[in-house]
Amino acid sequence: MTNPYLLDVRGLHKSFGHTEVLAGIDFQVAERELVFVIGPSGSGKSTLLRCCNLLEEPTSGTVTVDGVDLTAPGVDINKMRQRIGMVFQSFNLYPHMTASGNVTLALRKVLKQGRAEAAETALAALERVGMADKAEAFPNELSGGQQQRVAIARALALEPKIMLFDEPTSALDPELVGSVLKVMQDMRESGMTMVVVSHEMQFARAAADRVTFIDGGLIVEEGPPEQMFSNPTFPRTREFLARVAHA
Amino acid sequence: MDILVENFFNLAIMQSALPTVLTGFGMTLLLVAVVVPVGFAGGLLVALVSGARSRLLRWPMIAYVDFFRAFPPLVLLIFIHAGLPFAGIDLPAFAAVTLAFFLNTSCYYGEILRAGIESIGKGQMEAARSTGLTKLLAMTNVILPQAVRNVLPDLISNTLEVVKLTSIASVVALPELLYSAEMARSISYNASPIILAAGLYLLLLWPVVRLLSRLEHRLAA
Amino acid sequence: MNDWDRFVFSFFNSDVIEQYLPSIVDGFFLTCLLAIQIVVAGIALGLVLALIRSLKFTPVDLLIVLYADLLRALPPLVLIILFYFALPSVGISMSGFTVVWLTLTLVLGAFAEEIFRAGIVSIDKGQWQAARSTGLTHIQTLISVVLPQAIRITVPPLTNRTIAITKNTALGSVVGVGEILNQATTAQSFSGNASPLMLGAAAYLLLFIPVVVFGRWIETRFAWKRQ
Incomplete structure (x- = not known):
């Protein structure tokens, strides 16, 4: 039986010491879907995202990506991570490498592409995020928005099946947010499956297929954006959305 | 195994060497109590002068620092001990050691303190001067306390090196810890006194090494 | 003979200098040889130990920490x-040269391990996560992403430490290694004249002034990274 979901998280628990951050999450994402994950800080949304590529080891539960259970013994997690792109709040570009170097590193070391081939792939990926002209620039020569787009290209170049975004615009000056959202919009239109943890509610309203609200390590409710934003079922969701709207 | 214990951890020999070795340990502590403050005071002077605005003051001081940092401390010591008598100056061993250490450690303390002073923003000096403090008062009350705190790990690390370095005084027959242990070894033909001395060095310095590891990792984090 | 003549005779005696210059030159090259072997082996040892420690295998970690602590706490001469x-x-019998090389290599290895380790630890966790999220292994991340950044931070302290430890080659004179200091003091006692000491001093200045100036340059060149 094939799994209808590209990402299928079941019964996910995660504790740090005695603190339970995720208390039993069931979360599915279908192919070409864009799912927004929202919730107060400390609700566990970033941890959920990090469990999806096993940057955090789940305490219990399963994470299945593209039909492969990542938590099963013997799974080549590094191979699977090529298919799961991740974008971080603080970009995490390698400061000692150019934009192109940042993108080619995994192409060469993980996909074993040759230098020329990797450079070509990297340039194509940078082109997609509008950064081809900055291929030889170092991260400290780029604005925050430009750095984040290079970070997206770094993930895109590996041709992932799914992309995880961990608050991709939170560290950006307001005037730079648009350029990154534009790239994400383009990716959505080209059919990329995406999970986005973010506070950009406008963008969620415009682009998301589904919004998932997490609080206290559990999914409180989820639904299409129009329903979630105009008529949420639970008071907790309503309170959170009211607070975010006023922020 | 037995031969190892017999030669290195021989309790009977350690016991008979203990008084000599402890006396040496006392001499090491005395040496530290003299050369560390003297070197630090010299370092303070080096730092203040090499940070001066006048090139006439600064350049000779930088030359002094680089000159004496180029010599291994043991070389300075031997030259003072064996060379100065040719110029009619015959220093007792303790004075020779103190002079050699002063020339060496004042440079190292000086470089560290200078970096510390440079790490404090100009605004601090300006603020202090604007309240009417003299340059010297501003330096001692405002700049130096912050500077010392900023370079505390380096200062501790250098002091650790100075304490270890006192062992070279054994070469000019100053009866400090290593010299006493070496005497006891050559009398007993057994290395246990050296192990005993190593144990005393560890007792004194291991806590400092641990402290330094903590400080460095905390700064790195 | 007046005072000045006596001073020149004792410290800058051309006959004595001519006679003992060759042995000081020998000592100079031996010091260089010993220093180079210590630097190469010590830094390599420190790097390997720091890499092993980053694998977080607890019993081995403890052994490395114990080794590094002991060798940093004990005077090299002991x-x-x-x-x-x-x-x-x-x-176990070793030549004086081997003993000094081994001791100072172990000491430099201990300090270098701590310096590399501090450098590796100082790299932001996000760098690890970013690299691992693209499928790089722990080792690949360490080698390609973390170490190149860590090494920048370690250059100034490592340079200073290396210079300080190579100067300890002078301790070789205590166990009969024919390096500069040993040649100078031997010549001094044979000749009953201080000129060989001056030659020895000149040799040290020739060897270490460039090194000290280089160290100073490294300090300022990399200073921006230490904020």
Whole structure:
């Protein structure tokens, strides 16, 4: 039986010491879907995202990506991570490498592409995020928005099946947010499956297929954006959305 | 195994060497109590002068620092001990050691303190001067306390090196810890006194090494 | 002979200088040889130990920490005397050169391990996560992403430490290694004249002034990274 979901998280628990951050999450994402994950800080949304590529080891539960259970013994997690792109709040570009170097590193070391081939792939990926002209620039020569787009290209170049975004615009000056959202919009239109943890509610309203609200390590409710934003079922969701709207 | 214990951890020999070795340990502590403050005071002077605005003051001081940092401390010591008598100056061993250490450690303390002073923003000096403090008062009350705190790990690390370095005084027959242990070894033909001395060095310095590891990792984090 | 003549005779005696210059030159090259071997082996040892420690295998980590602590706490001269005079009694005999090389390599290795380790630890966790999220292994991340950044931070302290430890080659004179200091003091006692000491001093200045100036340059060149 094939799994209808590209990402299928079941019964996910995660504790740090005695603190339970995720208390039993069931979360599915279908192919070409864009799912927004929202919730107060400390609700566990970033941890959920990090469990999806096993940057955090789940305490219990399963994470299945593209039909492969990542938590099963013997799974080549590094191979699977090529298919799961991740974008971080603080970009995490390698400061000692150019934009192109940042993108080619995994192409060469993980996909074993040759230098020329990797450079070509990297340039194509940078082109997609509008950064081809900055291929030889170092991260400290780029604005925050430009750095984040290079970070997206770094993930895109590996041709992932799914992309995880961990608050991709939170560290950006307001005037730079648009350029990154534009790239994400383009990716959505080209059919990329995406999970986005973010506070950009406008963008969620415009682009998301589904919004998932997490609080206290559990999914409180989820639904299409129009329903979630105009008529949420639970008071907790309503309170959170009211607070975010006023922020 | 037995031969190892017999030669290195021989309790009977350690016991008979203990008084000599402890006396040496006392001499090491005395040496530290003299050369560390003297070197630090010299370092303070080096730092203040090499940070001066006048090139006439600064350049000779930088030359002094680089000159004496180029010599291994043991070389300075031997030259003072064996060379100065040719110029009619015959220093007792303790004075020779103190002079050699002063020339060496004042440079190292000086470089560290200078970096510390440079790490404090100009605004601090300006603020202090604007309240009417003299340059010297501003330096001692405002700049130096912050500077010392900023370079505390380096200062501790250098002091650790100075304490270890006192062992070279054994070469000019100053009866400090290593010299006493070496005497006891050559009398007993057994290395246990050296192990005993190593144990005393560890007792004194291991806590400092641990402290330094903590400080460095905390700064790195 | 007036005072000045006597001073020149004792410290800058051309006959004595001519006679002992060759042995000081020998000492100079031996010091260089010893120093280079210590620097290469010590830094390599420190790097390997730091890499092993980043694999977080607890029992091995503890051994490395113990080793690094001991060698940082003990005066090198104590170790040299122990290795040279005491080890033969258990059947291990090494030349003075080997003893000094081994001791100072172990000491430099201990300091270098701590410096590399501090550099690796100082790299932001996000760098690890970003690299691992693209499928790089732990080792690949360490080598390609973390180490190149860590090494920048480690260059100034490592340079200073290396210079300080190579100067300890002078301790070789205590166990009969024919390096500069040993040649100078031997010549001084044979000739009853201080000129060989001046030659020795000149040799040290020739060798270490460039090194010290280089160290100063490294400090300022990399200063921006230490904020």
